Amino acid sequence: MERNLLKFIWQNSRLKQIWLLVVIIASMPLYFITLELPKQIVNGPIQGDGFSGAGATQPFLRLPLPFAEQLFGREIILFDGFQFDRLTMLFALGFLFLAAVIANGWFKLYMNTYKGKLGESLLRQLRYTLLDRVLRYRVARFRNLKGAEAASVIKDEVEPLGEFVGDAFSLPIFLGGQAITGLLFLFLQSVYFGLLTIAIVGLQVWLIPRLRRKLIQLGRQRQLQARRLSGQVAETVEMAPDIHVNDMSNFTRARHFGLLSTILNIRFELYQRKFLVKYINNLLMQFLSFLFYVLGGYFVITGRLDIGQLVAVIAAYKDLPGPIKGLIDYDQLRLINEARYEQTVDSFRDDGLLPTSVQDMAGKPVAPLKDGFQIDRATLEDETGRVVLENLSMRIAPSERVAIVTHGDDAARTAANVLCAALARLTSPLAGTIALDGTSLDNLPESVTGRRVAYVDANSFFPAGTIRDNLTMVLKNQPVGLDVETHGIGKVKNGMLQGEPPGEDLDWIDLATLGIADGDAFARHVREVLEISGLSLQIQDLGLRGTVDPEANPAFCDKIVEVRREFRDNAASFGVEGIVEPFHPDRYNDQATVGENLLFGTARMPAWEPDGLPTNPVLLSILDRHELRGRLQDMGMRIAEARIELFGDLAPDSKIFETVADVTFEEVARLKEMMARLRMAGRQTPEGAASRGAAKKDKALTDKEELLRIAFGYCEAQSRFGVVDEEIKAAVLAARANVREVVAEMEAAPVFFHDPDRYNPTATVLDNILLGRISSSVVDGKERVLAAVQELISRTGISNGLLDAGLDFEMGNGGRRLSEMQRQKLRVARALIKKPDIIIFNEVLGAMDAAGRRDIMNRILDRPLLSDEDWNPGLVAVLLDDELAARFDRTIIYRNATLREEAVETGQDAAESAAPAGDTEGAKDNAHAK
Known part of the structure; x- marks a missing residue:
């Protein structure tokens, strides 16, 4: 790749850069007009210069032929213009100034938009090229390559280059043109002001870049240290288990803090020098402003300069520091980006890159091996x-x-x-x-x-994605039907990868090369490959714990409803009769929590999730209507007291906490604090927020809400504290009916109620089959039910649909939601699937x-x-x-x-x-x- 940034930009965008230069040159006359018109407005209509008496007129838009007197000895008028009186001339010049400002602004808008698109296009191509180089590294290079550092370069470090690309040639010409136009205008008004401006500006141009050289070095050091920090953070994430197991967290903090301190020192010195340079630059410009006001006032008082010229000079000077400062800043920006670009090129330099031809798409099917x-x-x-x-x-x-x-x-x-x-x-x-x-x-x-x-x-x-994505990824070699010859991908010109790759949304799996006729045959191929690699049952198990959209797969969901009925009707033949207590709209389910019995469905909105019920205003109003809120709070208090009595004297490392669900030492300690507050208040719960310890969400609950949370999460069959009696069950069932009525009136139902004849899209496939809760009192009840479900699945022929549901399971970053054994099996399946x-x-x-x-x-x-x-x-x-x-x-x-x-x-x-x-x-x- 070309190491010189300006050459690199010119080689890859010369035609667009030339067009930008043409637009800039075309905008310069308008800029001069915006400087000239204020002087004409002040001297002409405002001060009356040229308007000798009442009714006097002057030509507007009079156009003489330039240099006519020198060439032909007389003035030649191309257009006599329009004769306007003083007031009309004021409005005419004013509107002409407004038009010039609008046109000049449009030029700037067009140039900035064009530069932005140009910069982002070249940045995209540069990133694409750098990614291509990473893909062409030989495997030995990856052993010493930190992925986070490479990602930091491609994502963050080259980002400013996109902003600089459009300005690389156009900005100095644009700012230089404005500065020259402004200086020319100053010279036309006063030679002294022109010379004075050139002297001060020349000092700035000489001094400021020299003061900023150290800033470039500091910026480069900061960038290298930031890259190291990115690599260290990625290492910490990858080795997090080792850090916790070996008590290395404090050393890791110290390691990170040392690097952060180095970055802080570099940045602090950078800020000191940066603002010192800015102070000197501003001081020189303000000193020039002081001279303009003092000398300009002196020239006006002594009659060497009229007031209109002074106003025009000051207006021109007001616009002049911008271009001058911009040119100085451009020089710094150029040096910074050149250093950044050189570092990027050095980071991705590799003389052992694979040739681009090695990774070219095949234009025809790859023939089977003959000799091996x-x-x-x-x-x-x-x-x-x-x-x-x-x-x-x-x-x-x-x-x-x-x-x-x-x-x-x-x-x-x-x-x-x-x-x-x-x-x-x-x-x-x-x-x-x-x-x-x-x-x-x-x-x-x-x-x-x-x-x-x-x-x-x-x-x-x-990589993160579904099992299906990772299984079939090895088949995505080339889009089906792509004409490689006309697409023109993979050619390198001027250090840049040319052409755009085909979109990832195309069909990348060519079934014909696999000898597979259609999608159904491919699905059978996938199932057989998973069976050979020992993954079928495990993926079906993931499918049982996943959800399926009925709109996307209505036939499968209808089949699940049929399986549900068969499971209930033939529970005895499966050996699970009485183990699953089904949901019934008119009965309280003893194996479910109070909250589950109250809703009798699954939530579609966060406010109706179990954690949101204690603060759900609709549900609370229903509880008040049935005088149930206070009774549930009393229940929550009794549950809390029972848990404190049972577990309050245990040590933090007691093994009992490992065997009891939803009860931890921290939970018990928090309950003790809450009960102490309640006793001190005479059971009048405070409205202030109470700490929720490990259970704390985005918003802490009050003690009243905490008691409701405990009651909603209580299941009598599991805890057996004797707090749910028949009276409570009847009240919950009455409130349940009211919940159904209120939800039915809502435009968007926040709860999907249990229905034996409908598939629940918010529940898992297993919950849809059972439509109930497994009894906690039956030994090995869960295992027996799951075995029966697996047998029923194989008998009813929904294994394929369940397998498809499991293939949509999200594996997580690095596939960590699967076990190591499952991931190894999946690699075997990937080898088999491409035949x-x-x-x-x-x-x-x-x-x-x-x-x-x-x-x-x-x-x-x-x-x-x-x-x-x-x-x-x-x-x-x-x-x-x-x-x-x-x-x-x-x-x-x-x-x-x-x-x-x-x-x-x-x-x-x-x-x-x-x-x-x-x-x-x-x-x-x-x-x-x-």
């Missing part, structure tokens, strides 16, 4: 630079299954890991070659290796137990891999379970710094055979293990 991998005399090193494999030669054909057995030996595992990484072109050999179908991997486009080869290792990071010719498994599924891992690997080793499809991919697997080697076509073992094909010994001798020849220490270790 050919490794000839390759030498490979690990991340530390230590050679782990020498003179390695090997052939791996498509459809061939090759196992690499390590017997748990560290050297063997490292060598196998490096080989797999090299086959996936994550690293390159120091010597020799690794080819695929006769072409070196370094020269192959990623469209070949990315589609015909799959690689899976222990890494389990996923490659060769799959490389590098010690996969290490988070699973051995039996589960072997079960998945055995399914992958079965032929054909997918039912009804003749797809038999080759496998290269670094095994965690050596006994699986018997199912592979070939077995590779690490010996004498290389990998060799050998038969794998089984039984107790396997450990001894793993030790290299002559390695007596290794033999002793293996014998000890035996």
